[in-house]
Amino acid sequence: MGALLDIKGLRKQFGGVTALAGVDLAVDEGEILGVVGPNGSGKTTLFNSVTGVHKPTAGTVSWRGRDITGIPANAVSRAGIAYTFQQAMAFPGLSVFENVQIATEHCSNALANFPWTTPASLLEFVGLSGLSEEKAGILPFGRLRLLGLALALATRPSLILLDEPAAGLNDRETKTLVHLVEQFPEHGISVCVIDHDMKLMQMLCRRLAVLDFGSKIADGPTADVLNDPKVLEVYLGGAL
Numbered sequence: 220m221g222a223l224l225d226i227k228g229l230r231k232q233f234g235g236v237t238a239l240a241g242v243d244l245a246v247d248e249g250e251i252l253g254v255v256g257p258n259g260s261g262k263t264t265l266f267n268s269v270t271g272v273h274k275p276t277a278g279t280v281s282w283r284g285r286d287i288t289g290i291p292a293n294a295v296s297r298a299g300i301a302y303t304f305q306q307a308m309a310f311p312g313l314s315v316f317e318n319v320q321i322a323t324e325h326c327s328n329a330l331a332n333f334p335w336t337t338p339a340s341l342l343e344f345v346g347l348s349g350l351s352e353e354k355a356g357i358l359p360f361g362r363l364r365l366l367g368l369a370l371a372l373a374t375r376p377s378l379i380l381l382d383e384p385a386a387g388l389n390d391r392e393t394k395t396l397v398h399l400v401e402q403f404p405e406h407g408i409s410v411c412v413i414d415h416d417m418k419l420m421q422m423l424c425r426r427l428a429v430l431d432f433g434s435k436i437a438d439g440p441t442a443d444v445l446n447d448p449k450v451l452e453v454y455l456g457g458a459l
């Protein structure tokens with residue numbers, strides 16, 4: 220069986236800056252894949268070039284065997300790919316419940332056996348039931364992150380791209396996040412996650428891909444990749 224998401228030769232140029240220099244990356248059904256790399260190595264550009272935020276300069280993105288290269292963000296979402304940004308996106312003046320309600324109402328994906336089809340079930344899953352009447356704008360950062368996860372799940376995706384989901388979270392919040400994300404594959408949701416927190420990546424991902432200057436320099440089982448001399452060299456020549 221082919222990969223769920225199959226990226227081939229992806230290239231993104233911003234004027235004279237080569238953010239992606241021809242990246243191949245496949246996400247398989249049911250996996251949690253990690254993408255790491257130093258600042259500016261192209262991780263967010265990779266997500267942006269898959270999700271319609273940027274049009275790739277060259278290369279292809281296939282989704283379940285269909286070419287989706289350069290399609291707009293709303294079409295990517297309808298296809299079943301959700302994206303959580305580094306900054307959680309929610310309407311600050313609306314309640315937590317209303318935010319999730321709007322997201323569920325705009326969902327047209329009919330994923331069989333999807334467990335969280337109502338705003339209440341989504342809020343319960345991410346542990347925000349008790350805050351459903353609060354305005355999203357007053358939520359502390361960690362809770363806002365959980366709301367971002369609920370909003371992504373509300374689109375009933377088959378794949379979620381998480382961009383630095385644990386940035387700014389404390390240890391307890393990070394554990395909560397890991398506990399939630401670990402459950403996604405058993406509900407038919409694959410995951411591709413970017414983060415700098417190697418402890419988090421080791422907890423979540425059996426496979427890691429490493430970007431450096433817009434090129435993939437390693438891709439394989441997490442423990443192997445973290446011991447790869449090329450990867451150690453990129454991380455300041457030190458142990459991770």
Ligand SMILES: Nc1ncnc2c1ncn2[C@@H]1O[C@H](COP(=O)(O)OP(=O)(O)OP(=O)(O)O)[C@@H](O)[C@H]1O
Binds near residue numbers: 238257262
């Ligand atoms: N919209 C843009 N316009 C111009 N250059 C950009 C743009 N977005 C990214 N870049 C450049 O592309 C390169 C890759 O950036 P990107 O944000 O993808 O890296 P990253 O690995 O996600 O970094 P970080 O870990 O710091 O978030 C960098 O040199 C960055 O300055």
